[in-house]
Amino acid sequence: MKFMAEKNTILDSLQIVQSIVGMRHTIPVLGNVLISASNNKISFTTTDIDVSIRSSFTANVEEEGSTTLPVKRVLNIIKELPADEINIDSNEDNVSEVVCNSSKFKIIGLPESDFPEFPKLDGEFSFVIEQGLFKDMLKKIAYSTSTDETRRTLSGVFMQFKDEKLTMVATDCRRLSLIEQEMEFPKEAENEVIIPNKTVNYLLHILQNEDSELKIYVKNNMIMFEFDEVIMVSKLIDGVYPNYKQVIPAQCEKRVQISREDLLAAIRRVSLVINSETISVKLKFENNSLQLSITSPEIGEAQENIPIKYSDNKTVIGFNPIFMMDALKNLTSDDIYLEFTDNLSAGVIKCDIPFLCVIMPMRLD
Numbered sequence: 001m002k003f004m005a006e007k008n009t010i011l012d013s014l015q016i017v018q019s020i021v022g023m024r025h026t027i028p029v030l031g032n033v034l035i036s037a038s039n040n041k042i043s044f045t046t047t048d049i050d051v052s053i054r055s056s057f058t059a060n061v062e063e064e065g066s067t068t069l070p071v072k073r074v075l076n077i078i079k080e081l082p083a084d085e086i087n088i089d090s091n092e093d094n095v096s097e098v099v100c101n102s103s104k105f106k107i108i109g110l111p112e113s114d115f116p117e118f119p120k121l122d123g124e125f126s127f128v129i130e131q132g133l134f135k136d137m138l139k140k141i142a143y144s145t146s147t148d149e150t151r152r153t154l155s156g157v158f159m160q161f162k163d164e165k166l167t168m169v170a171t172d173c174r175r176l177s178l179i180e181q182e183m184e185f186p187k188e189a190e191n192e193v194i195i196p197n198k199t200v201n202y203l204l205h206i207l208q209n210e211d212s213e214l215k216i217y218v219k220n221n222m223i224m225f226e227f228d229e230v231i232m233v234s235k236l237i238d239g240v241y242p243n244y245k246q247v248i249p250a251q252c253e254k255r256v257q258i259s260r261e262d263l264l265a266a267i268r269r270v271s272l273v274i275n276s277e278t279i280s281v282k283l284k285f286e287n288n289s290l291q292l293s294i295t296s297p298e299i300g301e302a303q304e305n306i307p308i309k310y311s312d313n314k315t316v317i318g319f320n321p322i323f324m325m326d327a328l329k330n331l332t333s334d335d336i337y338l339e340f341t342d343n344l345s346a347g348v349i350k351c352d353i354p355f356l357c358v359i360m361p362m363r364l365d
Contacts, residue, residue, distance in 0.1 A: 001065030001090040003037045010086055011078050013055040016230060017046040018071045019205045020053055029114040032068035037061045046071060047116050051199055054118060056229040067094045069109040077105055119233040121217055121224040125189035127161055131214035131227045133181065135207040137168050140355060141177035142200050143326040144170035153239040156194045161185060169244045175323045176247050180354040191218050194237035206230065247358055249346055252339035256285065256310055260336045264328040266304040270294045271321045273302045280362040281321040286314040317343045318362040327357040
């Protein structure tokens, strides 16, 4: 195998695929990138068995072939080379030579035959959405997924393609985030899947904020994402997702409009006195004012006041401040709406898009 390409082209492609390669591997070849050269096309492929990513680009291929090289080491070498053309030449013993101007490296690799086969997924149906929009939807809810691996169905994002609408849901039982987007797809393509947390994190890392097409294929227990010159295939979580609609309050008695940035900044400030035992922010609604306060016996206390339009009865309710900040910092709306009934009922954050975040109340001392 022998090819030549620009440094930035190689680097961009490597940075996409290296994201799924961890530092520890029970199988040595999983720390490598599979490099294939054919028909003036180079493809870089990595996998952790559950997820596989392939990124391709056009190059000057002098000799077709393939090999695998330690991806982190190759990436570090490419980063340090001058912004110029790079030649990569691999022999039959899987020893590769990387040359750029006066720099020359020899890297020992492993044969292609050791590398797991890339999953084949010829989707019967495809869903098409702007990749920037899809990334934004994931970003607005992914923080609510569970980190408890014993509850497998909650340790991922639920996606439902139904009624010409994509619905995404994430919950850890203490909060729930939901976002919807209208989409066009045939009735027979309707589907429900649960995407694992790590796959969601990879997508947030490699998807761009662009309006180019993202194609999504679903088949059996696999899902494939295809955009630009990138293909990513992941296993799905088996199981039935809980009935999330039961968690969403049918109605709340009170609804308050608040500046998102003002509320986020106020919670950040009062949270400076939080310790491991104090994870509740008290919200007191009274006389056109919202008072936020946190008291930590071992540290002290903090208090903030935000002017709002509120003339209802005084209500005091407690929430986990981290949960509130997670939702607020991932939204872009100028104002949000906080809906609630009393201190024993869940609160709901809404905004000017089809989004909501349900947060369970916390006990106030």
